[in-house]
Amino acid sequence: MMKISKIYPKEWMAVHPYKQSAAEDLYYTDIANQVYQACNKNGLNEIGMSDEQIRSISVRITAYFEDVISGLNIWHSFIQEYKRCFGKYLPFYSTGDNYFDDEVNEADVRFLLWHFSQQYFGLEHGAFINPDNSLVSIVGGEINNIFNDNWEVAPENSLFKAMFSPSTRYQTEEDYQNVLLWMHYNSYLTVNSEEEVVRLYSDYVENTPDKKGSYENYITLRFGMAHYGRTPFLAYTTPKWLALIFPEDHPDYPLFKACAEKYEMYMDKEQKLDPVTAKDLYDKFVNVSGEDLFVYVSSKQELVDFLNDKLGIKKLPGIDMKQLKDKCAIYALPDSGVQIISNGVEFIKDPKNPFYDPKTAQSGAVLFFTHTLCPFALLEKMQALGMLDDAQIRSNESLERGKAIIQDDWQFVVSYFQRLHEKE
Numbered sequence: 001m002m003k004i005s006k007i008y009p010k011e012w013m014a015v016h017p018y019k020q021s022a023a024e025d026l027y028y029t030d031i032a033n034q035v036y037q038a039c040n041k042n043g044l045n046e047i048g049m050s051d052e053q054i055r056s057i058s059v060r061i062t063a064y065f066e067d068v069i070s071g072l073n074i075w076h077s078f079i080q081e082y083k084r085c086f087g088k089y090l091p092f093y094s095t096g097d098n099y100f101d102d103e104v105n106e107a108d109v110r111f112l113l114w115h116f117s118q119q120y121f122g123l124e125h126g127a128f129i130n131p132d133n134s135l136v137s138i139v140g141g142e143i144n145n146i147f148n149d150n151w152e153v154a155p156e157n158s159l160f161k162a163m164f165s166p167s168t169r170y171q172t173e174e175d176y177q178n179v180l181l182w183m184h185y186n187s188y189l190t191v192n193s194e195e196e197v198v199r200l201y202s203d204y205v206e207n208t209p210d211k212k213g214s215y216e217n218y219i220t221l222r223f224g225m226a227h228y229g230r231t232p233f234l235a236y237t238t239p240k241w242l243a244l245i246f247p248e249d250h251p252d253y254p255l256f257k258a259c260a261e262k263y264e265m266y267m268d269k270e271q272k273l274d275p276v277t278a279k280d281l282y283d284k285f286v287n288v289s290g291e292d293l294f295v296y297v298s299s300k301q302e303l304v305d306f307l308n309d310k311l312g313i314k315k316l317p318g319i320d321m322k323q324l325k326d327k328c329a330i331y332a333l334p335d336s337g338v339q340i341i342s343n344g345v346e347f348i349k350d351p352k353n354p355f356y357d358p359k360t361a362q363s364g365a366v367l368f369f370t371h372t373l374c375p376f377a378l379l380e381k382m383q384a385l386g387m388l389d390d391a392q393i394r395s396n397e398s399l400e401r402g403k404a405i406i407q408d409d410w411q412f413v414v415s416y417f418q419r420l421h422e423k424e
Contacts, residue, residue: 006025006033006036007029007032007036007055007058007059009021009025009026009061011029011032011055011056011164011214011316011358012025012028012029012032012059012062013025014059015059015060015063015186015187015188016160016186016187017163017179017182017186018160019159020315022157022159023155024066024155024156024157024158024159024160025157027154027395028062028063028065028066028154029157030156031062031065031146031147031150031154032058032059032062033058034146035061035062035143036054036055037057037409038139038142038143038146039054039057039058039139039143040136041107041142042053042135042138042139042142042249042323043107043243044057044135044139047121047135048121049117049120049121053121053348055119055199056116056120057113057116058154058193059188060112060116060188060189060191061109061112061113061116061143061353063188064104064108064109064112064188065104065147065150066154066157066160067100067154067188068104068160069151069154069156069157070156070157070160070161071102071156071161072157072161072163072164073164073245073247074187074188074189074244074245075189075247076101076191077103077110077241077244077245077400078234078241079101079108079234080233080244081236082412085411086181086409086412087328088146089101090107090108090111091111091130091408091409091413092111092114092299092405092409093107093110093111093131094107095107102143104139104147104148104151105144106140106144109140109143109144109147110131110136110137110140111131111152112271113140113143114131114133114136115138115189115191115232116334117129117133117136118416119191119192119232120191120342123192123373128366128393129372130393130394130405131406132395132396132397132401133396134396136322141257147329151349157195157294163179164245164246164247164250165250166247166249166250166251168416169251169252170252170255170256170378172363176256176259176268176308177212177223179242180226180227180238180239180242180259181223181226183238183241183242184226184229184231184238185222186228189233190231190238192194193225193226193229194222196225196229196423197218197222197225200221200225200329201213201217201218201221204217204270214362225257225283225345227239227263228263228266228376230419231419232415232417232419233415233416234412234414234415234421235289235414235415235416235420235421236264236421237260237264237266238302239256239259239263239264240260240263240264240419242256242259242260243256243257243259243260251372265410265415268399275335275365277337278333278334278335278336278337279334279335279337280339281311281313281332281337282332282333282334282338283339284310284311284312285330285331285332285338286332287311289332290396291350291389292331293381293385294328294330294331294341294348294352294353295329295331296327296328296329296345296352296353296354297327297330297357298326298327298355299326300321300324300326303321303324303328303330303340306319306330307338311321311338313338313414315413316338316339316340319339319340323342324340324342325342325343325344325345327345327346327350327355328340328341328342328345329341329345329379331354331374333375333377335377336375339374339375339378340372341373342366343367343373344367344373346360346361346364347360347364347367347387347388347390348359348361348382348387348392349365349387349388349389349390350360350385350387358390361390362390362392364387365388365389365390365391365392366391366393367394368382368388368391368419369388369391369406369410369413369414369416369418370413370416371417372420375420376414376418376420376421376422379410379414380422383410388410389403389407391403391406391407391410392405392406393405393406
């Protein structure tokens with residue numbers, strides 16, 4: 001079958017909250033085709049991504065351009081919130097004096113190209129896409145030139161802009177749900193949200209006694225994920241992003257703010273212990289370990305002996321001893337009690353860690369940031385103590401740059417890959 005060599009208005013409309021296209025949509029569809037040609041000309045189609053994925057990337061990056069031109073405040077909300085949290089507009093990429101938060105910037109384009117490539121190619125292959133990848137730089141530069149050439153003449157999308165206007169009201173629950181579901185599943189920044197529901201539902205069905213599901217259960221999960229599911233962008237929920245995007249002078253802003261607070265409070269990890277018990281176990285561990293963050297054991301029997309004899313613990317809730325490796329690091333946190341790290345112990349750069357291996361840590365320590373090996377609170381402690389200093393990725397620029405990509409923006413990496421963030 002011949003590959004589609006052109007992006008059609010239907011594909012462009014897929015990331016919009018309305019169905020009937022207008023003249024502005026035809027204009028931006030043409031821009032998306034220019035972006036699509038630039039992606040293919042510079043080899044983005046030669047690294048393993050499908051034509052469908054490249055067309056989607058082209059549409060989504062063009063939608064960023066439309067967003068900035070129209071003042072929709074979607075992208076602007078992200079960079080402003082990121083700056084509030086970390087003192088700069090973007091992870092990975094420099095934003096100097098030539099960066100303007102109300103205009104198109106090459107750093108934005110490169111970051112978005114990284115993001116969409118990570119969501120497609122990276123997720124499919126279990127890889128961390130290098131932000132310094134030469135294709136990201138070359139293709140990003142060409143796309144930025146296309147946007148600059150159209151900056152003075154590109155039209156505002158008045159129909160789209162009206163969605164956020166104070167004159168458009170969201171007075172019923174259905175009104176709110178419609179915009180929320182669109183934002184979570186169809187907006188240009190959100191990729192793979194629908195696929196995530198499919199994966200979660202498949203896991204759910206697989207673990208039911210009869211291995212059967214129902215359409216009603218699927219819809220319930222899909223609805224719940226739109227409200228409680230955390231996005232790759234700072235691990236915020238979609239309701240929280242809506243509260244940042246919609247202007248505070250909107251008459252229905254109190255609704256968006258209340259929903260953001262309600263759903264952001266949802267804890268996506270189970271509380272295994274009550275606070276009193278957790279704090280009691282934490283205090284016992286500290287009394288034994290002293291100033292050491294970890295206690296290391298080399299066998300399951302040594303682990304059992306330490307828990308029983310030193311802490312008086314017969315069994316740790318939620319931990320299957322059969323799944324643990326022999327080499328473990330035991331730690332404790334005030335709100336979750338005693339916990340165990342079984343994977344990646346050899347990556348922990350601790351003078352008292354007998355299993356630390358500098359060579360494997362250079363390639364493996366990054367897993368602490370991209371995979372859920374421990375809670376965010378412990379990562380903070382480990383970072384403060386320099387225990388994950390080896391975490392890095394390969395960079396074409398230098399070893400130092402490969403480390404900086406992880407070390408300088410580790411909190412974003414954790415929020416992006418693990419959907420975890422520091423509680424405010």
